[in-house]
Amino acid sequence: MGHRVGMEVSIAVSHAVQMARAEAIAAYPITPQTHIVEHLASMVANGELEAEFLNVESEHSAMSACIGMSAAGARTYTATSSQGLALMYEILFIASAMRFPIVMTVANRALSGPLNIWNDHGDIMAARDIGWIQIFAENGQESYDHTIMAFKIAENHKVLLPTIINLDGFILTHVVEAQEFLEQEQVDKFLPSYHPRFTLDPKRPVTMGAFAMPEMYTEVKFAHEMALRNSYDQILKVWKEYGDLSGRYYHPVERYKTEGAKVLLLIMGSLAEVAEIAVDELREAGDEVGLLKLRLWRPFPFQDLREAVNGADLVIVCDRALSLGGAAGPVMAEVRSALYPLAEKPAVLGYTVGLGGRDIQPSTFKDVVRLARAELAQGPQQEFHIFGVRG
Amino acid sequence: MEKFGYAQSQKFDTYASRLMPRKEYFTSGHRACQGCGEALAVRWVTKAIGEDAVIAHATGCMEIVSSGMPQTAWMHPWIHVAFENTAAVASGLETGFRILARKGKLAKLPKVVAMGGDGGTTDIGLQALSGALERGHNFTYVCWDNEAYMNTGIQRSSSTPYGAMTTTSPPGKLSIGQTTQKKNMVAIAVAHGIPYVATACPSYLFDLFFKVKRAIETPGPAYIHVLSVCPTGWRSATELSVRLGRLAVETGVFPLFEVVNGKYRLTVEPPKLRPVNDYLKIQGRFRHLRDKERAFIQRHTLAAYQLLLEKCGASYPEFPVISETEEESE
Structure with a gap:
């Protein structure tokens, strides 16, 4: 079961997204996230991943398009870093409040100014309170594992929250490591295809993203808070299940x-x-x-x-x-x-x-x-x- | 002859409500102001869109008056995310539906329509719109142009016309109000080389209706710029909204045309243009203008109209325009 590979962590993450059978990807290039999206674009271009890769004109639009993709009912992925995450900032809160199970890799990088493309956690810490599930990976293996698990956690109907996997920029994204991959059949069994709770469907029309007056806003935010807090149990369940599958058990x-x-x-x-x-x-x-x-x-x-x-x-x-x-x-x-x-x-x-x-x-x-x-x-x-x- | 009874365009369209779809997609009970030209436009645009469509809407007047949780005026599946990203949301929807259809998870591709105000389109949303048009998504973008940020309290946008008073372009000792010309959003859309671009106005329902239908049916991106009279922001009488839309067309201020694969065509062609003052004088937002500015607006309107006619390859209407005295004698 599983096989060992030696590859750059970014490429491993793109393989994890491929094995998770992501259906829709919207991304904008930013160092040091680029290798992930380049490889995904190449997989889509070669027919190795049956998905749509949308080259948007900014990270703000990347996250906005991800919301559209997720609202359509597609399993949605994106990746970004630093300034890109900062540009997404406004939409990050909306993605989680609207409960779209988008999975995003953040290749952690310092925020400007001064401009600096290297690693620290300034980007994600500025987005600490966006209401997403946020996980930190320590090495290539964890990056691969948590990317696959993130989809299962996010899409769980008891969770329905977008999830970020944090990878240290360059230190992780650009390093070659030995890793153990699951077989595709294992991943398929662990992560069945996505069944959304609500979509924009002409047969069952719904209004998404209605605004809330003061008498509603607090209740909606409370529901969001409870959803994120309660996701803890489901996260541990998924990690346990993945541990039984891979032999790699993870803890908070x-x-x-x-x-x-x-x-x-x-x-x-x-x-x-x-x-x-x-x-x-x-x-x-x-x-x-x-x-x-x-x-x-x-x-x-x-x-x-x-x-x-x-x-x-x-x-x-x-x-x-x-x-x-x-x-x-x-x-x-x-x-x-x-x-x-x-x-x-x-x-x-x-x-x-x-x-x-x-x-x-x-x-x-x-x-x-x-x-x-x-x-x-x-x-x-x-x-x-x-x-x-x-x- | 009543004061504003001279409506040339009545020769072109006959409004026959029984010939139009009866099904309502934008229900009554929304909170739009009395005489809202935008609500009228939304009602008829959604009728033209018809079944099997999904709408993404920008933050703005229309979103606020129609979607206060837990109510909604929208019978279509509808999503609002933020102000400046509606075209990006729509492109995500279109892409999502496309992959699901390709994978056999979706039997029929819904039509995707994005809607936003002039601020959400010509200012803050221009980048997202440009990106979506350039990528060639199969969607229709409808801009509700009421020529200012009405939702936040009538602040100027790049779509506010020259001379108009808004709360952030107030006339004063040193200013005549808005000092810049209205951004030519239609030309920007055309410059993306998309297959269908049009202007429309709910005062010309048939024209609006069939343009939306055509936009929806056109594969690839389509852009429709809808002049939406706003009595609140334009300081005009609420019962004059439809008439103001007609006057905008009849004076040449807002010509109705379409651009199909780069080819311009006037869809409503008044044989004579009325003086722009007919349009200006019944709006409080232009009340402060002197003859000098009114004459400037007249000259600018005619010059722009002539450029448009050249693009359309149409003959020039009889000039000079109908004089105010001529109108009064009718």
Whole structure:
């Protein structure tokens, strides 16, 4: 069952979309998302994927066209990055409020200005509150797996929410990795063809996107909030089913060497693999440091996180984005807020690392652990730190 | 002869309601203003669209008056997403239906129609529209042109005519109101090389009806620009909406024509043009204009009309235009 391949992660993602039998794709090119859509366009052109590939004139139109495609009843996919996600911003909220199960890959990249095409999480963090399910992949295998699973999660009639798979731009999208692909028959069995709950059908006319007065708006948003919160159970069910199929089980908060750890690093995305090396080296040196990897960003896994930090004295959140003028990076703010109600809670310190593609090595995480410990000992001196800023 | 009884175009169309489809697709009970030319246009355009169609609508007056949750005035399957992206939504719909039909999941391809106001078309939605026209989707785009952002309170758009008063182009000591000429959206649509482009006005129902029918039946993109009289924004009497539409045509301010595969043809051709002042003087939005500006609008209207006639290869109507004194003597 399954077969091993070595290929660029972007190409693997395009194969995942192909195996998921996406029917309609609308996309606009932006670095570093391009390889994904190029390969999908090529698959459609060669008849390897029975789909329509729509070359729209902007990301705003890409997301708008995706809504149209999804409203028509087609399994819909797109991919974007950075400025493209920012241009989509307005429509992202509408896609989720109207409950269209669009799947989107975001090749995470810094936001302008200054213009920077390299990786951080500034783009997706600016779109944190769009009401989509948001998942972070750590490596090529996860990118492939979560792309297939995303369709099943999004299209579940108990969920019906658009879903974003976050991949670190370049660090993941442009790297060649060994991965295990499922066979097409396995994917077909796991992910049957899409049966929409509502479509724009002349035989059963409906009005979609009616406006809401103050007496309706709150109820609609409450329904949206409940839908996203309740999607948690369905996400776990799909991940479990996929685990049984592939042998690869995923959890909302992944733990790495957390047993007995008093200090926990927490990060999202591909740099977790770098952090693992740091943890390995620290452990070898007798330092009981562990690592938490936040996979599910929306809906936020409050309970999983609270359980995962049990017994720790210090959680060091390594954000990949800034909330300028705010408390800290978005992840740190969220984590501290999630842990605040606990009677016994660890200290939470924020270190923002790797902005705009700044190189992060295992030594970075070791430095962060050392600095955080010192900070904890003398009491926090500032709200958070941007690591590695040159004077 | 009543004051505005001189309507040349009555020689061209006879309104016979029993010859038109009785089925209503845009129901009563919507919240459009009294005398709304746009609501009238929507009612007849949806009749012309007929069965088996899906409509994407932009944010704007018509969306707001017709779709307050949990009610709707639309009998067609209808979707509203945002302001500037209706052509993109429609292109997604058309593409989605196409792939589903190809895969055998859909027996019949519905017709796809996009609708938006002049702001949503000529300003903020121009990029999405241009993209959709260029990609050649099989859809019809209908622009409801009431010549300003009426929904937000009569602000100027690029479709507001020269001299008009709006809340953001107010006349004052240093201004005559709107100082720019109305954007030629029809020419922009034609420049995309699409198979069908037309202007229309609900004051000429047959003309509107058959243009929409033709647009729907034309494979590929079609664009129809509908002048929609807005008593609220134009500061005109509500009972004059149909007449104002006729006057716009009879004065040459808004000629009715179609462009089929690049070939222009006037569909309503008044043998004589009335003075533009007939059209201007019954609208409060032009009330502040002096003779100088009115004369300028007259000259500009005639020049534009002549250019259009040249494109149509039509003979020039009798000039000078009918004088106001001549009209009064009739």
